[in-house]
Amino acid sequence: MIVRQPLVAMYPLIQQLTSTGPVVTDGAWGTQLQQRGLALGEFPDLWNFSHPDRVGEVARAYVEAGSHIILTNTFSSNRLRLRENGAEEHLDALNRRGVEISLAAAREAAGAKVFASMGPTGRMLANGDVTEEELAETFAEQAKVLASAGADGLVLETMSDLREAEIGVAAARATGLPVVACMVFDSGKDKDRTMMGTTPEQAARGLSEAGADVVGANCGQGIANFVNICRRLRSATDRPIWIKANAGLPTVVNGIAQYSATPEQFASYIPALVQQGAAFVGGCCGTRPEFIAAVRRTISS
Numbered sequence: 198m199i200v201r202q203p204l205v206a207m208y209p210l211i212q213q214l215t216s217t218g219p220v221v222t223d224g225a226w227g228t229q230l231q232q233r234g235l236a237l238g239e240f241p242d243l244w245n246f247s248h249p250d251r252v253g254e255v256a257r258a259y260v261e262a263g264s265h266i267i268l269t270n271t272f273s274s275n276r277l278r279l280r281e282n283g284a285e286e287h288l289d290a291l292n293r294r295g296v297e298i299s300l301a302a303a304r305e306a307a308g309a310k311v312f313a314s315m316g317p318t319g320r321m322l323a324n325g326d327v328t329e330e331e332l333a334e335t336f337a338e339q340a341k342v343l344a345s346a347g348a349d350g351l352v353l354e355t356m357s358d359l360r361e362a363e364i365g366v367a368a369a370r371a372t373g374l375p376v377v378a379c380m381v382f383d384s385g386k387d388k389d390r391t392m393m394g395t396t397p398e399q400a401a402r403g404l405s406e407a408g409a410d411v412v413g414a415n416c417g418q419g420i421a422n423f424v425n426i427c428r429r430l431r432s433a434t435d436r437p438i439w440i441k442a443n444a445g446l447p448t449v450v451n452g453i454a455q456y457s458a459t460p461e462q463f464a465s466y467i468p469a470l471v472q473q474g475a476a477f478v479g480g481c482c483g484t485r486p487e488f489i490a491a492v493r494r495t496i497s498s
Contacts, residue, residue, distance in 0.1 A: 207437075208375040208410040210349065214265065214310070215437055215476045219467075219496050222441060222479030223259035223267045224489050226314075228454055230255060230270075237449075240282045242274045245294040252295075256302035260309050262486035263493030264479070267303060268352060271295035272316040275339045277327070281319065289342050296346035312377060313348035315339055315365065316355050323358070323393070332361055336368035344372035352377040354441075355416045355481075357392040359400055363407040370408045377439050377477075378409040382426050383417030389426060397429035405434040413439030416481040419446065419458060420466045424473055431474030440475045442466075444483030456483030464491035471496070 214220045230241050233251040244252050252270045259267045274292045279285045296313055303309040318335055320327035340351055351369045353376070356362035362378050369376045380400045384390045389397065397414070404412040412434055414426050420442035430438050444456035444463055467478055478496070480488045 210310075211375050211410050211437060219471050219475065220265045220477045221263055221489060221493050221496060222312075222439070222477050223264040224262075224480035224484035224486065225444075225482050226255055226268065226270055226272070228456075228483050229258070229485065231454065237454075240273065240284065242270055242272065242279075242291050242295065243282075243284060243287075245270055245291050245298060246287070249294065249298055253298050253302060256299045257305065258486040259489055260302050260306045262489040264309065264489055266310045266312050266350075266477070266479075267299050268312055268314040269295040269299045269343070269348070270314070271339075271343065272314045272354070275315065275318055275335050277318040277320055277331075277335055278316070288338070292339060292342040293346040296343055296348050300347055310349040311347075312350035312352045312375075313343035313346075315343070315351060315353045315369065317357065317361060321358070322360055329360070329364055332364045333368050336365040337371060340369040340372050340374075344374050348374065350375040350377065352379065352439075354379045356380050359391065359393065359395045359403050362400075363403055366404060366407040366409045375410040376408065377411040377413065378404040378407070379413040379415040379439055379441070380404075381417040382414050382422075388418055388422055389429070397426050398433040401430045401433035401436070405436050409436060411437045411439045411477065413441070413477065415439075415441035416443060419443055420463055420470075424466060424469045427470050427475050428473040437476035438474050439477040440470055441479045441481040442484075443481045444485075444488065447483060454483065458483070460485070460487040460491035463488050464495040467492055467495045
């Protein structure tokens, strides 16, 4: 039974996107940039300055593969992560450039939208590495820049700490844009908990109550176990569900992460995900434009 949260009506853009069936998002960015020369350990977001053409290639490839929504190369462009990489002074420009690159690609396909990526800060509340106030300020600062740059929505993704995600959602909502919030379920004997022990049901309720317009899961593992995670998320919220699984788990060959799943194997799970309530489907680490094209074909068939 779906638990109805006494929050807001569905955001108009989300309602519009989901009104005709499942929405196809994009695939991996990091592994695609690695294939274009990004070294392991290199800070990907700085490529918005140094290699904007290659970042744009990734965005355009997903648009051409059939993505209704593409993200941005801004996953780590919050003040705390930028400080660690000696790039704090570039926060505004990096985020703006990331949105601009994806917007240019989205314009090549009528109706394609850009939802800007926001990742975790890398600081742990539980360890006292950061305060809730610092997290709120950090997320609010990045969200404000992404919104002013023209993003259609914001995606807090790859989150392990539910409290950090809730704080991020509240900060992102202040922009007035639709907010997607996704957790990583890769821990526990059944790989159905976050690193902090949060279950899909707890995540769905917490993110919904924080004000997320869409809740979901990304990264952490291959697509097979996402069917159960999707079902459990769906059981605990009336928000649309966003699913972006990995193409399996990687092995590193000559400094490049390689994944074993094929586009067809990946796409074969899409009908089950949709049946269990997924409204947005795409891929995370290791998925390529070919995976998104296969997902689009599966949904259209």
